[in-house]
Amino acid sequence: MNDVAAALAARTAQDYKSSYKPIWCPGCGDYSVLSATTKALAKLGLSPEEVVVVSGIGCSSRIPAYTRCYGFHGVHGRSLAAATGLKVARPDLTVLVASGDGDGYSIGGNHFLHACRRNVDLTYVVMDNHVYGMTKGQPSPTTEPDWDSRLAPGGTGLRVFHPLVIALAAGAGFIARGFSGDPNGCAELLAQAIDHRGFSFVEILSPCVTFRPEQREWKERVRPAPVAATSDPARAARRLMTDDGFNLGVLYVADRPTAQAGARAATAAPDDLVREFER
Amino acid sequence: MRVAVDEREARPAASATASPAPIRSWSVAIAGSGGAGVMTAGTLLLEAAARAGRYGLMVRSSGPQIRGGEAAALVRLASVPVESLDDTFDLLVAIDWRNVGRFADEIVLAPSSIVVGDADEGEVPDIFAASGARSVPLPLKRMAREMPGSWINMLALGLAGALGRLPLAALESAVRASWHRGDDALAANLAALSGGYAAAAGLGGASQPSEATPLAPARGRRWLVSGNEAAGFGAVRGGVRFVAAYPITPATELLEWMAPALAKVGGALVQAEDELASINMIVGASYGGVPSLTATAGPGLSLMAEGIGLAVAAEVPVVVVDVMRGGPSTGIPAKSEQSDLSFAVGGLHGDAPRIVVAPTSIADCAATTQWAVHLAEALQTPAIVLSDQFLGQARAIIDAPPLPDGVARRVTAPANDPDYRRYRDTPSGVSPMAIPGTPGTVYTADGLEHTESGIPSSQGRDHRMQLDKRSRKLASYDYGPRWASVEGSGAYAVIAFGSAVGPVREALMRVRAAGLDARLVALRLIAPIDAAALAHALDGVSRILVVEQNYGAQLYRYLRAYADLPGRTESFHRPGPLPLRPGEIVQAIREWSAR
Structure with missing residues (x-):
């Protein structure tokens, strides 16, 4: 074993954790997502300084500062845009994007569609708890229509947003679902997602025990998907449309060309450009 | 409260001024229905002028339709650089009259002007005839038909080129260089060009300078460029290597x-x-260390x-070029206005210091955008470049501008600093960026x-420290002499920015020729305002006129709020869509100086 390999082998999840104490509620699923993320990075042996964790606003979006990677905690809903700019400008970096169901599917919904179709090499992790937690309990796009809240008494009456189906329709090439109660399974999904070339989408069911205590029962409902991932979008669409939201694992993988260029070499100096103006 | 002087809205002068005009130039409007090729004719006329060693400017004007609407190419030619349209046109060539009357406000004619129209296509609209201009009917359509394969716009180009006293060789050379079709069509259209050129004989010229001009200056000494292109070049030269943007008129050409x-x-x-x-893409890219830019318009x-x-808060350098257009809301997309200034200097929530700069001419779009990149990188903050539709979309033949040094230089952090703190409270306010x-x-x-260290904090002490730091880094920076162009002397001063500078500069040439001494302060650095430099530039001034193209006197109000202006300050402002012309500013200066 050479020195580099030895150094890689020596990495543990602890190497990717910062010293800051998370401000999440006790029992929040996001602790496990943090743990799964650091485990996945350790498993891949990535140098912490070569990894950037980008996020928007919400409980989930607190994650960057809890890692010992570079972090970018931007504005609400725009994490995919910031991450896209970063990855296109710096293709050498590994870019993870952390979001939640409000940040990612509501205010950031448009960017979700276009990140899927643009297929830039990002790993997009959405911690879905079917509620706005940071603003203390409002319905999100994935909240059940009859869920009662002060902002929407009696429920919204709206059908839920189906992020995996949307991702497939918009052109994502890697679609997976994890459950925060299974951090090792999530770590495995995240490692595969990071390895996938192109945009990868990992939805992680991450209970909000404060505003949705009934989600503690999710651990009884989740199960590994009964069949392996498909690369056929029609078959994937059928599976995603008909599953109950609790099948875990990689559900769809396809190889699509990525819009992202590799490292680009200059063929002209800036001052050469002036020739087209000259008369 | 309504203050008579401050609130009064200036109105454009409808007629030409009688002031002496130190810039002798010749202006033509080529108009017609969309698809008639008027923009091609105007572009080729300007190209030919460049090849003939002349200076000039072309403004495109069109209706809101994408195809088939009315269109006009407004071209001004001179033997010295020109930065704005003149007050009147010496020649109007109408390929047809359909809806061309809609340009009556833009194409102002004088009794000395010539109107060439195709009598077969109808009479000269009253709105143009009322100017007293001499009407010369020419059967353009029939003439083109006699040369199969030729286009009417080439006849118009020949006619305009001849009356503008460009050599036929320069026109032919411009046509050949842009030709993308077959040789037969080229021959037919060169014939049409010559036919138009010959038809001009006997029509009589206008106020065209008669001195001979060199056919071709040494290549490279002049540029033919739009402000949008110049801004893009300045950005690249300043080090920008990532752009993310959404198409919007009138910024799209920059992209x-x-x-x-x-x-x-x-x-x-x-x-x-x-x-x-x-905006979030460029913030992300710049966080990654790559100087980044976006370009947009008001919406x-x-x-x-x-x-x-x-x-501002995360201290990430970015450049935002705002090519201003008529507002608010969707406003007037393809017409110029300087009405985003208030938003640019004050339109962010929280106490959010930012850089706002404005180019003072088409040529200056290059250097000022480059400077914006430099400032953003040096100060780790957003810099807004206030260009506008006139500067952005007009094309001009200019002297190749001096190109400043000043590639982006960001203070970055060395590796492995055990005490690294991204937002360290340094004396300059700028902290090394990892x-x-x-x-x-x-x-x-x-x-x-x-x-x-970058850890979220709602503590008053941290908030105060970071607010101080972000404010200090902009306030204590030495912006150098580029903050403004200060020209002339005297107890009267005119302050302007952006596309208002060109017509103001020309108006001041005229009033100086008439004996009124006045200085020009063309602001480049709008925010933070360099109050000390401004006070120095206005030393000895007793009267100030602030000239701008918007309804609300935004620059005037901003200066009144942030600078101690000597003497009495008044405002000349009017909204778009018509570009400011030197004549109306001369009139405003006369009224102001006589008060």
Whole structure:
């Protein structure tokens, strides 16, 4: 074993954790997502300084500062845009994007569609708890229509947003679902997602025990998907449309060309450009 | 409260001024229905003028239709550089009259003007005939028909070129250089060009300078360029290697110029899904260490406000070029107005210091955009470049501008600093930025208020420290002599920015020729206002006139709020869509100086 390999082998999840104490509620699923993320990075042996964790606003979006990677905690809903700019400008970096169901599917919904179709090499992790937690309990796009809240008494009456189906329709090439109660399974999904070339989408069911205590029962409902991932979008669409939201694992993988260029070499100096103006 | 002087809205002068005009020039409007090729004719006329060693300017004007609407190419030729349209046109060539009357406000004629129209296409509209201009009917359509394969716009080009006293060889050379079709069609259209040129004989010229001009200056001493292209070039020269943007009139050409240019210099452009994405993409790219830019117009700038605030708080350098157009809301997309100034200097929530600069001419779009990149990088803050539709979309033959040094220089952090704090409270307010990939300095950039280390904090002490730091870095920076162009002397001063500078400069030439001494302060650095430099430039001044193209006197109010102006300050302002002309400013200066 050479020195580099030895150094890689020596990495543990602890190497990717910062010293800051998370401000999440006790029992929040996001602790496990943090743990799964650091485990996945350790498993891949990535140098912490070569990894950037980008996020928007919400409980989930607190994650960057809890890692010992570079972090970018931007504005609400725009994490995919910031991450896209970063990855296109710096293709050498590994870019993870952390979001939640409000940040990612509501205010950031448009960017979700276009990140899927643009297929830039990002790993997009959405911690879905079917509620706005940071603003203390409002319905999100994935909240059940009859869920009662002060902002929407009696429920919204709206059908839920189906992020995996949307991702497939918009052109994502890697679609997976994890459950925060299974951090090792999530770590495995995240490692595969990071390895996938192109945009990868990992939805992680991450209970909000404060505003949705009934989600503690999710651990009884989740199960590994009964069949392996498909690369056929029609078959994937059928599976995603008909599953109950609790099948875990990689559900769809396809190889699509990525819009992202590799490292680009200059063929002209800036001052050469002036020739087209000259008369 | 209504203050008579301050609130009075200036109105454009409808007729030409009687002032002496130190710039002798010749102006033509080529108009017709969309598809008639008037823009091609105007572009080729300007190209031919460049090849003939002349200076000139072309403004495109068209109705809101994408295809088939009315269109006019407004071209001014001179033997010295010109920065604005003149007050009147010496020649109007109408390929047809359909809807051309809609340009009556823009194409102002004088009794000495000539109107050439095709009598077979109808009479000269009353609105033009009323000017007293001499009407010369020419059967353009029939003439073109006699030369199969030729186009009427080539006849118009020949006619305009002859009356503008360009050599036929320069016109032919411009046509050949742009030709993308077959040789037969080229021959037919060169014949039409000559036919138009010959038809001009006997029509009589206008106030065209008669001195001989060189056929071709040494290549490279002049540019034929639009402000949008010049701004793109300045950006690349300043070090920009990533652009994300959403198409919007009148900024799109800047992006279309940059897309291939960036590919050549090793950069990239991403067409974003909206302006919210644009601004956040460039903040992300610049966080990654790559100087980044977006270009937009007012509606896009409004959408970007939150992202620009993020760049302020997270201290990420970005450049936002706002090519201003008529507002508010969708406003008048293809016409110029300087009405985004208030938003640019004050339109972010929180106390959010930012740089705002404005180019003073088409040529200056290059240097000022380059300067904006330099300032953004040096100060780790957003810089807004206030260009406008006139500067951006007009094309001009200019002397190749001096190109400043000043490639982006960002203070970055060395690796493995055990005490690294991204937002360290330094004396200058600028703290070294760790670029991802650098070992031992990981941190999280944050739009939340934060400690020196970047950890979110709602403590008053941290908030105060970071507010002070972000304010201090802009306030204590030495902006040098580029903050403004100060020209002339005297107890009277005119202050202007952006596309108002050109007509103001020409108006001042005229009033100086008439004996009124006045100085010009053409502001480049709008925010932060350099109050000390401004006071120095206005030393000895007793009367100030602030000239701008908007309804609300935005620059005037801004200066009154942030600078101690000597003497009495008044405002001349009017909204778009008509560009400011020297004559109306001469009139305003006369009235102002006589009060």
